[in-house]
Amino acid sequence: MSARKSKNTVLTVVKQNAPIFYLVIFVLIGCLFIPNFGSRANFLNILRQSAAPIISCIAMTFILITGNIDLSTGYIVSLVSISCGIMVKTLELSPGLVILLCLLIGCAAGAVNGLLVTVFQIPSFIVTLGTGMILTGLAQLVSQNTSYHDLPDGFRAFAKAEPFSLPITIFYAIIIAFIVWVVLHKSVFGRELRALGLNAQASRIAGINEKKSVFITFVISGCLTAFCSILMTIRVNCAQPDLGGSNFSFEAITAAVIGGTSLLGGQVNVPCCVAGALIIKCIESWINILNLNYYLYQAILGIAILVALVADALKNRAR
Amino acid sequence: MKNKILELNHITKYIFNVSTGKPIRGTEIKILDDVHFDLYEGEVHALLGENGAGKSTLMKIIGGIIPYDEGSMTLNGKEVQFHNSREARARGIAFVHQELNLCTNIDVAHNFYLANEPTGKLGLMKEKEMYRKSAEAIRALGFELDTHTKLGKLSTAQQQIVEISKALSFDSKIIIMDEPTASLTRKEIDMLFSLIHDLKNRGISIIYISHRLDEIQQIGDRMTVMRDGCYIGTMERVNYSDEQAVNMMAGRITKNIFEKEHVPGEETVLEAKGLKIGEATEPLDFTVKRGEVVGLCGLVGAGRTELARTIYGERPDAGGEVWYEEALYQKRSPGLSIKKGIIYLSEDRKIDGLITAADVSENLVLSALHKLFPKGIIDRKRQKQEVQRLIEEFNIKCMDGGQIVSTLSGGNQQKVSLGKCFAVEPKVLILDEPTRGIDVNTKFEIYHLIDQAAKNGLSVLVISSEMAELIGMSDRIYIMRGGTITGMVSEKEEMTQENLVAKIIGV
Numbered sequence: 001m002s003a004r005k006s007k008n009t010v011l012t013v014v015k016q017n018a019p020i021f022y023l024v025i026f027v028l029i030g031c032l033f034i035p036n037f038g039s040r041a042n043f044l045n046i047l048r049q050s051a052a053p054i055i056s057c058i059a060m061t062f063i064l065i066t067g068n069i070d071l072s073t074g075y076i077v078s079l080v081s082i083s084c085g086i087m088v089k090t091l092e093l094s095p096g097l098v099i100l101l102c103l104l105i106g107c108a109a110g111a112v113n114g115l116l117v118t119v120f121q122i123p124s125f126i127v128t129l130g131t132g133m134i135l136t137g138l139a140q141l142v143s144q145n146t147s148y149h150d151l152p153d154g155f156r157a158f159a160k161a162e163p164f165s166l167p168i169t170i171f172y173a174i175i176i177a178f179i180v181w182v183v184l185h186k187s188v189f190g191r192e193l194r195a196l197g198l199n200a201q202a203s204r205i206a207g208i209n210e211k212k213s214v215f216i217t218f219v220i221s222g223c224l225t226a227f228c229s230i231l232m233t234i235r236v237n238c239a240q241p242d243l244g245g246s247n248f249s250f251e252a253i254t255a256a257v258i259g260g261t262s263l264l265g266g267q268v269n270v271p272c273c274v275a276g277a278l279i280i281k282c283i284e285s286w287i288n289i290l291n292l293n294y295y296l297y298q299a300i301l302g303i304a305i306l307v308a309l310v311a312d313a314l315k316n317r318a319r
Numbered sequence: 320m321k322n323k324i325l326e327l328n329h330i331t332k333y334i335f336n337v338s339t340g341k342p343i344r345g346t347e348i349k350i351l352d353d354v355h356f357d358l359y360e361g362e363v364h365a366l367l368g369e370n371g372a373g374k375s376t377l378m379k380i381i382g383g384i385i386p387y388d389e390g391s392m393t394l395n396g397k398e399v400q401f402h403n404s405r406e407a408r409a410r411g412i413a414f415v416h417q418e419l420n421l422c423t424n425i426d427v428a429h430n431f432y433l434a435n436e437p438t439g440k441l442g443l444m445k446e447k448e449m450y451r452k453s454a455e456a457i458r459a460l461g462f463e464l465d466t467h468t469k470l471g472k473l474s475t476a477q478q479q480i481v482e483i484s485k486a487l488s489f490d491s492k493i494i495i496m497d498e499p500t501a502s503l504t505r506k507e508i509d510m511l512f513s514l515i516h517d518l519k520n521r522g523i524s525i526i527y528i529s530h531r532l533d534e535i536q537q538i539g540d541r542m543t544v545m546r547d548g549c550y551i552g553t554m555e556r557v558n559y560s561d562e563q564a565v566n567m568m569a570g571r572i573t574k575n576i577f578e579k580e581h582v583p584g585e586e587t588v589l590e591a592k593g594l595k596i597g598e599a600t601e602p603l604d605f606t607v608k609r610g611e612v613v614g615l616c617g618l619v620g621a622g623r624t625e626l627a628r629t630i631y632g633e634r635p636d637a638g639g640e641v642w643y644e645e646a647l648y649q650k651r652s653p654g655l656s657i658k659k660g661i662i663y664l665s666e667d668r669k670i671d672g673l674i675t676a677a678d679v680s681e682n683l684v685l686s687a688l689h690k691l692f693p694k695g696i697i698d699r700k701r702q703k704q705e706v707q708r709l710i711e712e713f714n715i716k717c718m719d720g721g722q723i724v725s726t727l728s729g730g731n732q733q734k735v736s737l738g739k740c741f742a743v744e745p746k747v748l749i750l751d752e753p754t755r756g757i758d759v760n761t762k763f764e765i766y767h768l769i770d771q772a773a774k775n776g777l778s779v780l781v782i783s784s785e786m787a788e789l790i791g792m793s794d795r796i797y798i799m800r801g802g803t804i805t806g807m808v809s810e811k812e813e814m815t816q817e818n819l820v821a822k823i824i825g826v
Contacts, residue, residue: 207657
C-alpha cells in the first residue's frame with residue numbers, strides 16, 4: 001500500500017486495473033494453446049454469452065460498493081422471466097410494454113430488498129436470502145407449472161438483432177457499463193456510495209442520506225437484473241421460472257471480486273468488473289472447447305474466487 | 320543512583336505501510352531521523368513536540384507496534400527489536416494510546432481482559448473473576464465503573480480509564496501514556512497524577528506525551544523535545560521553562576493565552592426552546608447569536624455531545640423545539656442541517672469524524688459535494704481547486720490531496736476534519752472537542768481561524784473540556800449537568816476556571 005491513493009506511474013495504472021491485463025493474458029493463452037479459441041466464431045459466441053453476466057455483475061457492484069450483498073438476483077431473474085412469458089404469449093402485450101413492465105417488476109423486487117435493509121436495518125445477506133426464496137416461490141406460483149416456448153419474433157428482435165454482425169446484447173452491455181461507470185466513478189452519487197462503503201457512520205454525520213442512497217442501489221440492481229432476465233429469456237427462447245437460480249448471484253459476485261471489488265465496500269472499478277465477467281466466460285469457453293467436465297469448471301470458478309478474495313484481503317489489510 | 324532501564328540511540332524510521340510496519344518503497348522520507356531517548360527507573364519522562372514531530376511514532380517503536388529501521392534499542396542492558404506489542408508487554412512495556420484501542424461492542428471486563436482472558440480447566444473464561452478483578456483495578460485508580468457496561472456506552476474519558484487501568488494490570492515496568500488527560504476533568508487528572516506518583520514510588524517509569532505544558536511541569540522529572548522527526552534536547556525539571564520548551568518545539572516563542580478579537584452580533588441565529596435530549600432529562604433553552612462563539616462545558620457524561628448531535632439532527636430529541644434563523648427547524652437530519660448551513664465536527668475523528676481509509680481530497684469535500692458539484696458530476700479541476708485552498712488555509716501538512724488520511728498525524732487529521740466543516744461555508748459551526756490531542760501551535764492556529772470566521776459572521780457552538788480554551792474563545796459559556804443546561808456565564812469577570820469548575824460540579 002502506498003501513502004498516496006494514486007501515482008501516475010505505469011506500474012500503478014497496471015496494478016489498479018490488473019483484471020483487464022489478466023483478461024488479455026487469458027485471451028492470449030487461449031489463442032496460443034487452445035484450438036479454435038481464437039476463431040471469429042468463438043469470440044462471437046463468447047460475446048453473445050457475456051452480455052448477461054456483464055450486466056448482472058455491474059448490477060451487483062451497486063450493492064457491493066456500500067458493503068451490502070444481494071443474493072436474490074437469480075430469483076428476480078426467475079420471476080421476471082416467467083412474467084415476461086405470460087405477458088408476451090397469454091396477454092399478448094406489445095414488446096415495448098412487456099419490457100417496461102418487466103423492468104418495473106425488477107424495481108419493485110429491489111425496492112422490497114431496499115426497504116427491509118434500510119428501514120428495518122436487517123443485514124442485506126439475510127434479507128436477500130429471504131426475499132430470494134419468496135421470489136422463487138412466487139415465480140413457480142405464477143407459472144402454474146407451465147413454461148412458454150417459441151416467443152414471438154417481434155419480441156425476440158430486441159435481443160436477437162445483429163448490427164454490424166455483432167450481437168446487439170453486447171452493445172446493451174457496453175452502454176450500460178459506460179453509464180454505470182460514469183455514475184460510480186464520476187458522479188456525486190457514486191462518491192457518496194463509496195463513502196458509505198468505507199465508513200457509514202462518518203458519512204452519515206457528513207450529511208449523506210444513507211437510507212435513501214442504499215435504497216436506490218437496490219432498486220437499480222433489481223432493474224438491471226430484470227433487464228438481464230429479458231436478454232436471457234430471449235436467448236434460450238423459453239420463459240421459465242427456473243431461469244437464473246442460485247448460481248446467478250454467485251457468478252455475479254465472483255465476477256465482481258475477480259474484477260477487484262472489495263466485499264467490505266467502498267471500492268469498485270467498473271471496467272475491471274467487465275473484465276472479470278469476461279474472464280469467467282473465457283475460462284468457460286476453454287472448458288467447452290477442451291470438452292472437460294463441467295464440474296471442473298465449477299471447481300475452477302471456486303478457486304478463482306478464492307484467489308481473488310485472498311488478493312482482496314491482502315490489499316485491504318490496512319483497513 | 321537510579322538505573323537507566325531503556326536507551327534508544329540513532330533511531331531512524333522511514334515512512335511505512337501502516338499494516339506491516341515496513342518502509343514504503345520508493346521514498347526516502349523519514350519520520351524519525353537519528354533520534355535519541357532514554358529512561359531511568361522510577362522517573363516520569365515527558366515528551367513534547369508539535370504535530371508530526373514523531374512522538375507517537377517513537378512510542379510505537381518502544382511499545383513494539385512498529386519496528387525501527389536503523390539504530391538500536393536497549394532494554395535493561397539487552398538489545399531488543401520487538402515484532403509486536405505482545406512482546407513488548409511481556410518485557411514490561413505497556414501502552415496507553417491517544418487514539419483509544421478498545422472494542423466498543425463488548426463490555427468493560429471483556430475489554431480489560433482482551434486476548435488475555437483467565438481460563439479454567441475446560442478452557443472456559445472465568446467470567447465472575449473477570450468482572451470482579453477488572454472492577455477492582457478500576458477502583459484502584461479512584462473511579463467506579465460497572466464492568467458489565469458495554470464499552471460503546473461509556474464516554475471517551477471513561478473508556479480511557481479502562482485503557483489506563485488495563486495497561487497498569489500487566490505488572491509493567493514502563494508505561495507509555497500518549498495524551499492521557501485529553502478527555503479527563505480536573506479532578507480526574509489530579510487522581511491520575513497521584514496514581515503516577517504511586518507508580519514512581521513502586522519503581523515504575525512513565526513516558527508521558529502531552530501538549531499541556533502545565534501538566535508536564537507538574538508531573539515530569541525530565542522533558543524531551545522533538546521537532547520534525549528529530550531529537551532537539553532534554554531538560555531537567557529544575558531547568559525547565561515553558562518559553563524554552565515552546566521555543567524548542569516550534570523554533571519561536573508563542574503566547575500561552577488566546578484572546579479573542581471578534582465581537583458578537585445582535586440577531587439570534589440558533590435557539591433551543593424546551594429541548595429535551597433524553598426521556599429522563601429536563602428541558603433546556605439556549606441561544607447563539609450571529610458571529611458569536613458560545614462555549615458548552617460540563618463533566619464527562621453531562622450530555623454535551625448529545626445536545627450537539629440532537630440539534631444537528633444526528634439523533635432525535637425527546638421533546639422541545641430548535642429554531643434556526645427565526646424559523647422552526649423540525650425533522651432535523653445532518654443532510655438538511657448542512658443544506659441550511661449548520662455543520663457538526665465530531666468528537667472522535669477516527670470513528671466518525673473522518674473516513675480514514677480515503678484520501679485528504681475525498682474527506683475535505685465529503686460534506687460539500689452537492690454544493691461544489693450542483694450538476695451531480697464531479698469536476699476534478701474544481702475539486703482540486705477547493706482542496707488546495709483548504710490545505711493552504713488550514714495549513715494541513717500532507718504530501719498532497721491524494722494522501723491517505725490514516726497516514727497523517729493526529730493533529731493534521733483534525734485539521735482535515737475541520738476543513739471539511741468549513742468547506743460547506745456554514746453559518747453555524749458546532750465543534751465537539753476541536754483541539755483534542757493537538758499541540759499548542761496548532762491549537763492557536765485553530766483558535767485564530769475560528770475567531771476570524773466569527774468576525775465574518777460565523778456562529779460557533781464549541782464543546783471543550785479545556786477551561787482555558789473555552790474562556791479564551793467564548794463570548795458566553797453554558798454549563799451542562801445531567802442532560803440539561805444548569806447555568807450560563809456571560810460576564811468576563813465570571814469566566815474563571817474556578818467559577819466554571821464550581822458550576823460544573825454543582826457547588
